Amino acid sequence: VFKRFVEIGRVAFVSFGPHAGKLVAIVDVIDQNRALVDGPCSGVRRQAMPFKCMQLTDFVLKFPHSARQKHVRLAWEKENINEKWAATRWAKKIEAREKKAKMTDFDRYKVMKAKKMRNRIIKHAMKKLLKEASKKGKKLQKAQK
Amino acid sequence: LAPQMAGEKKAGDKKAAEAKPAEAKPAEKKGSQKKLRERPKKPKKHHASRNPVLARGIGRYSRSAMYARKAMYKRKYTAPETKAQKKKKEKPRATITKPVGGDKNGGSRVVKVRKMPRYYPTEDVPRKLLSHGKKPFSQHKRKLRASITPGTVLILLTGRHRGKRVVFLKQLGTGLLLVTGPLAINRVPLRRAHQKFVIATSTKVDINGVRIPKHLTDAYFKKKRLRKPKHQEGEIFDTEKEKYEITEQRKSDQKAVDTQILARIKKVPQLRGYLRSTFSLSNGVYPHKLVF
Numbered sequence: 001v002f003k004r005f006v007e008i009g010r011v012a013f014v015s016f017g018p019h020a021g022k023l024v025a026i027v028d029v030i031d032q033n034r035a036l037v038d039g040p041c042s043g044v045r046r047q048a049m050p051f052k053c054m055q056l057t058d059f060v061l062k063f064p065h066s067a068r069q070k071h072v073r074l075a076w077e078k079e080n081i082n083e084k085w086a087a088t089r090w091a092k093k094i095e096a097r098e099k100k101a102k103m104t105d106f107d108r109y110k111v112m113k114a115k116k117m118r119n120r121i122i123k124h125a126m127k128k129l130l131k132e133a134s135k136k137g138k139k140l141q142k143a144q145k
Numbered sequence: 146l147a148p149q150m151a152g153e154k155k156a157g158d159k160k161a162a163e164a165k166p167a168e169a170k171p172a173e174k175k176g177s178q179k180k181l182r183e184r185p186k187k188p189k190k191h192h193a194s195r196n197p198v199l200a201r202g203i204g205r206y207s208r209s210a211m212y213a214r215k216a217m218y219k220r221k222y223t224a225p226e227t228k229a230q231k232k233k234k235e236k237p238r239a240t241i242t243k244p245v246g247g248d249k250n251g252g253s254r255v256v257k258v259r260k261m262p263r264y265y266p267t268e269d270v271p272r273k274l275l276s277h278g279k280k281p282f283s284q285h286k287r288k289l290r291a292s293i294t295p296g297t298v299l300i301l302l303t304g305r306h307r308g309k310r311v312v313f314l315k316q317l318g319t320g321l322l323l324v325t326g327p328l329a330i331n332r333v334p335l336r337r338a339h340q341k342f343v344i345a346t347s348t349k350v351d352i353n354g355v356r357i358p359k360h361l362t363d364a365y366f367k368k369k370r371l372r373k374p375k376h377q378e379g380e381i382f383d384t385e386k387e388k389y390e391i392t393e394q395r396k397s398d399q400k401a402v403d404t405q406i407l408a409r410i411k412k413v414p415q416l417r418g419y420l421r422s423t424f425s426l427s428n429g430v431y432p433h434k435l436v437f
Binding site for chain 1: 298300310346347348415416418419422424434435436437
């Protein structure tokens with residue numbers, strides 16, 4: 001049922017708070033609600049962070065609990081987490097959302113035109129297929145009779 | 146030979162040395178002469194207050210004592226008499242003779258130039274308090290938003306061209322913005338727009354070398370109204386301008402400006418279509434969330 005677990009080395013995405021949008025690695029668990037967290041390659045200092053603001057990712061690093069920042073950094077860079085993260089759909093969706101919000105009026109016009117053209121092409125191809133399909137259907141009917 | 150040469154050298158040096166101070170002297174003399182000439186022109190430094198302060202607003206010496214201390218008895222200033230003052234005949238004319246028509250009228254009348262007031266109010270008008278900084282509209286400071294620069298694409302929000310995207314040219318003397326469609330793209334002519342009723346987008350057209358004719362001012366664009374009702378009642382409303390006619394000058398100015406701008410618009414892909422389209426809001430579109 002659950003696939004991603006809170007464990008030492010789990011890379012998490014911070015969803016809100018002062019470090020919103022950054023990746024951190026769970027270094028140790030403090031109590032039921034908080035974890036000691038460190039993000040040397042994403043600009044997050046080693047600190048306690050509540051689980052609520054963390055969203056677990058698929059990535060797990062290998063280092064012992066309460067490992068020093070240096071080791072967390074080594075593990076992070078060895079696994080190339082930053083690149084892997086940028087390649088995930090999750091990160092891409094975030095980026096697309098940001099881009100959409102930054103769109104200027106001119107950009108919105110260009111997007112509208114592009115969408116219109118794309119939809120026309122699709123419709124055109126679809127209608128062609130439908131036409132062929134209906135022709136085939138009619139032929140079969142005739143043949144049956 | 147050597148001592149001779151040395152001697153000569155020394156003599157030469159001496160001469161040179163003599164020549165130099167000789168040159169320097171007349172220069173110095175001139176300089177000093179200059180200084181003497183300049184000094185009387187320079188204003189003398191003003192003396193500090195000769196009346197020491199005992200407490201705020203209270204000086205040590207009385208008016209008469211100060212008169213003596215400042216030697217006002219020595220200082221008498223009169224403005225130099227000009228030739229015009231000497232003439233004294235420059236008094237403005239009090240009366241004028243004007244010709245009068247009709248026979249048996251005597252041809253002319255003597256009329257006062259400055260007449261007595263024809264009306265005195267029952268109560269005197271009270272003296273108004275002094276105010277400062279109240280300027281007429283023509284002297285007001287015109288501001289322009291930083292987001293509006295020449296070449297910016299603006300969205301008009303009011304008027305008959307609402308929703309249209311338009312190119313900004315310059316700010317006129319009254320603060321209104323001079324704007325053009327261009328006409329060929331969205332039927333907006335050279336027109337004035339108000340800064341407050343306009344959204345400035347971040348899209349800019351490069352208007353670097355475009356020359357806008359200098360006669361395009363507020364007076365050029367101001368609405369004209371006829372007012373000469375010689376007949377009273379009846380035919381007034383017909384004669385006044387109902388239909389606005391586009392003058393030839395407007396057409397030529399429009400062409401002059403638009404040809405330059407259209408050339409630059411064509412360089413940017415899709416910009417022409419963008420200017421042709423209109424802006425509108427739909428469901429889920431909130432202006433405060435949009436980035437223009």
